[in-house]
Amino acid sequence: MVDEQLIRSAQNGDRDSLVRLLEEIEHSVYRTAFYIVGNEQDAMDASQEALIRIYTKIDTYQEKAKFSTWVQRIVTNVCIDKFRKKKETISIDQHELMLYDKQNVEQEVERAGMAVEVREAIKRLPDHQRTIVTLRYMQDLSYGEIAEVMNMPLNTVKSYLYRARQQLQELLHEYQKGGV
Secondary structure, three states, X not given: OOOHHHHHHHHOOOHHHHHHHHHHHHHHHHHHHHHHHXXXXXXXXXXXHHHHHHHHHHHHOXXXXXXXXXXXXXXXXXXXXXXXHOOOOOOOOOOOOOOOOHHHHHHHXXXXXXXXXXXXXXXXXXXXXXXXXXXHHHOOOOHHHHHHHHOOOHHHHHHHHHHHHHHHHHHHHHHHHOOO
């Protein structure tokens, strides 16, 4: 939760407050971008672009919506713009699996494998469903906040999320059977 006074100070032109504000939201911005675009490089680009937009448009923020909702809308719009420009990306980054306890190696490998399967399944969702799943489960936004960020009716958000969950179940079932 970002301090309201910090937001107001940033809006009033206090550069140090603005920098602190951006530092506080940076991780959340990157996390959303990563889960929407699906790879590290594009997520870094999208989050940097979103932070620049927030930096330049902080004075347009109005307290009608929560600050976090306003930020998520900016990140989501940047990511959607990236999808339009670049439909398919292949990440060449390799993520290391950190294993701290030799006794739990098997559990850690299994857990990491499942996390990869879930990420891959989320990547296969249509753009709007992937975005809604990210906002709901990675950023813990309410349905109402998602509707505001995505600029769509609440029932549409619920419907897309329901369909996304069904599709994820099917995809994960296929992964477990070895079909994907």
